[in-house]
Amino acid sequence: DAKTTQPTSMDCAEGRAANLPCNHSTISGNEYVYWYRQIHSQGPQYIIHGLKNNETNEMASLIITEDRKSSTLILPHATLRDTAVYYCIVRVRLTGGGNKLTFGTGTQLKVEL
Amino acid sequence: DSGVTQTPKHLITATGQRVTLRCSPRSGDLSVYWYQQSLDQGLQFLIQYYNGEERAKGNILERFSAQQFPDLHSELNLSSLELGDSALYFCASSPTGSFNTEAFFGQGTRLTVV
Numbered sequence: 001d002a003k004t005t006q007p008t009s010m011d012c013a014e015g016r017a018a019n020l021p022c023n024h025s026t027i028s029g030n031e032y033v034y035w036y037r038q039i040h041s042q043g044p045q046y047i048i049h050g051l052k053n054n055e056t057n058e059m060a061s062l063i064i065t066e067d068r069k070s071s072t073l074i075l076p077h078a079t080l081r082d083t084a085v086y087y088c089i090v091r092v093r094l095t096g097g098g099n100k101l102t103f104g105t106g107t108q109l110k111v112e113l
Numbered sequence: 114d115s116g117v118t119q120t121p122k123h124l125i126t127a128t129g130q131r132v133t134l135r136c137s138p139r140s141g142d143l144s145v146y147w148y149q150q151s152l153d154q155g156l157q158f159l160i161q162y163y164n165g166e167e168r169a170k171g172n173i174l175e176r177f178s179a180q181q182f183p184d185l186h187s188e189l190n191l192s193s194l195e196l197g198d199s200a201l202y203f204c205a206s207s208p209t210g211s212f213n214t215e216a217f218f219g220q221g222t223r224l225t226v227v
Contacts (some may be wrong), residue, residue, distance in 0.1 A: 023225065032213050041223070042221075043115065043205075043218035044156070046115075046216065053214070076192070087156075092212070093212050096168060097163075097210060098169020100161065102115055103155055104155070
C-alpha cells in the first residue's frame with residue numbers, strides 16, 4: 001500500500017488559508033489521492049480527490065506535484081468549523097477489482113480566532 | 114448529510130453476544146464499504162461489497178461477516194463479541210466499485226461491549 005506522511009498538527013488563523021501538506025512518495029501511477037476530514041467522532045467527510053492535475057471544488061483545492069510524490073490541500077478561508085482531523089489517503093486498487101481507503105493518523109487542524 | 118444511513122446509532126451489548134449493524138447507501142450507489150475505528154487502531158478497512166457481491170476484504174475478523182442485499186443495503190454481523198470490539202463502525206458508499214469515485218460515509222454506529 002502506498003503510505004502517506006502528514007504533520008501531526010497544524011494551527012491556522014480564521015479567515016486565512018490553511019495549507020495541509022502530504023507526502024506519498026510510493027504512490028503508483030494510477031492511484032488517486034483523496035482527502036477526507038473527521039470532526040470529533042462523526043463520519044469522515046469527503047473533501048476532494050485527484051490523480052495528477054490540480055483540482056478545485058467548493059470546499060478546497062488540491063495541488064499535486066508533477067512527480068506525484070506529494071500534495072497540498074488548501075482551504076482558502078478557514079473558519080472555526082474547519083477544525084478537524086484531515087486525512088490524506090492514497091486509494092488502493094486491490095486484487096479482484098476492489099479498492100480501499102487506507103487512513104493514517106492524519107493532521108489535526110485547529111482554526112483559531 | 115451524506116445520504117448514507119446507519120442504524121442503530123448506539124449499541125451496548127455484553128461479551129459473547131451477536132449484533133447486526135445496518136447500512137443504507139446513498140440512492141443509486143452500488144458499492145458499500147465497512148470500516149472500524151477504535152481508539153488504538155484508527156480507521157481500519159473491513160470489507161467492500163459491490164452490487165451484492167464481495168469485492169475486497171481487509172482486516173475483518175472471522176467472527177465478523179457482512180452481506181449486501183438485492184436492495185443494496187448492507188449488514189455487518191459481529192458475533193462472539195469481545196471487549197476489544199468496542200468501536201465506531203462506519204459504512205461508506207460510492208456509485209461504482211471503482212477507486213476513482215468519491216465514497217461518502219455515514220455517521221456510524223458506536224458499539225460498546227461490556
